Amino acid sequence: MRVMGSETEYGIHAPSAPGANATMMSARVVQAYAQVTRLRAAGGAETRWDYTDEEPLHDARGWTLERGQAHPSQLTDQPPVLDAEAVALAYGREELELDGEDESGSLLMNMVLGNGARLYVDHAHPEYSSPEVTNPADAVAWDAAGDLVALAAVRRLAGDPELPPVNLYKNNTDNKAVSYGSHENYLMPRSVPFNDIVRGLTPFFVTRQIICGSGRVGIGQDSSRPGYQISQRADFFEAEVGLETTIRRPIINTRDEPHATADKYRRLHVIIGDANLSQASNYLKFGTTAMVLSLIEAGLAPKIEVHEPIAALQTVSHDTSLTATIRLVDGRRVTALDLQWIYHEAAAKLAQDTGVADAVDGDGHTHAVLDQWATTLSQLDSDRPAAAASVEWLAKLSILEGYRQRDGLQWGDARLGLVDLQWADIRPEKGLYYRLLSRDRMQRIVKDADIAAAVTEPPSDTRAYFRGRCVSSFSKDVVGASWDSVIFDVPGYGRLQRVPTREPLRGTKALTGALFARHREAGPFLAELLGSTPAPPPA
């Protein structure tokens, strides 16, 4: 359908070590996974992230923010150095001393995984960025694989008598005024005017939460008002369009960092979504958004403008009855369901006209997404118990309502807050989502075995295949990697060899699988790939 990928920042908590430094704990998570996979042990050094092409201050509206004007958290193009000074500056010296066993000052902060993903420390959270995939079912599989990566690290730390056990939560807020993101990325042609993207996506994003929100106990950024709402993130959005991701969060984010051939592509960076454990919600989140982008590219997005989108976003999130109306600029009042049906109808028509939803000649995904989208909207309208088997906020709400009825709990009760938090615990024996899944009360979109395979295998149909296979096949010779490069240090070559991977749909299994099969050593592999013989080593 379209090149896409996910990013998940996990909530991190060590109950036995309150006050432990979050950045340090996050680094331990990365370190633990390196130990599990031995990806690092082979080379004696981590696979470093290559920051050459990171451009976090490029704005899609056509300008670049000056470094001096940027919030420090926006400078994501510099390798984080977790030395004593940086930690102290960020979090105060007391915390450092509580934790300060890191004498070397160089905990592992970054890994590139054999499945093509990146696992790293983003500010004060461990983050898994999935490899690039081409359809929403694969997006679900490789995003869920990240939860297994995180789980493996949690198990490893739990088995280490020297360190406090660490819990990871796939959620987006601590319910105390702090939010952390779950982002989506979509590849688009650069030729699409950015204003068209803003106009076409904003009404969709205001209402998309009813099919893929994760649900949240508490209203307001600090949860000061008791209640339940559809989205984890809605209350943290304060702008319609903008470059920031950590402050004044915008519905449409303008970070213009294509990680690909810049004059051909843009990478649309979506920051408004909730992290999803529900596969069906995650599937619809990626699938419907990809289709709306096709509408925008074709110039066929519904001509709708929401009056005061930020307020509307929060109105929708706070109304679990789905009956509240939002005002359009033309004066109409519509429900979130109405707006979603308008987008569905437009997407279905475009798919029919272009043939992508055809059973035989279609792309194999659009038809299924349209079906699931329509089924979900119908169930939200008239069969909510059925919708609770796929829509994450409703599944969570059904447990909360169960507690409220059985034990007579009010929304402010701490036990409901705990249900909300523990819903997202990634350990299957503790996470409430996983308890429902084990009873087959949640719809599966991909097979458990496919998710397990995606922990180690890269997608076959994007450049992530090349990246992942390089890391797993030539671990000791790959010294760096990024979304659009792999860097080798191979004996016989005078200097580092940087292989650019700027076309997301090249480096696939079809194009490079045979090459990997022919070579067990990086030197001959590179020689064939680059069509060159190694330069003689310096005398």
Next chain:
Amino acid sequence: MAGQEQQQPQPRDTEVEEEVPAPPAPAEGQASASTQGVDDLLDEIDGVLESNAEEFVRAFVQKGGQ
């Protein structure tokens, strides 16, 4: 916060890393089985919820993120 958190009638669940065996899944599909399923489910969840709800939720404090 509501002021009634002292009553904690939940089973203890210590933070040890062992699989909590799940009760057998109920038969799916029938409307009458559904209510029973919710009760079973809540019983199961009682057994896996962290033991001190108020303290646990209060201690979950995150640094800012994206």
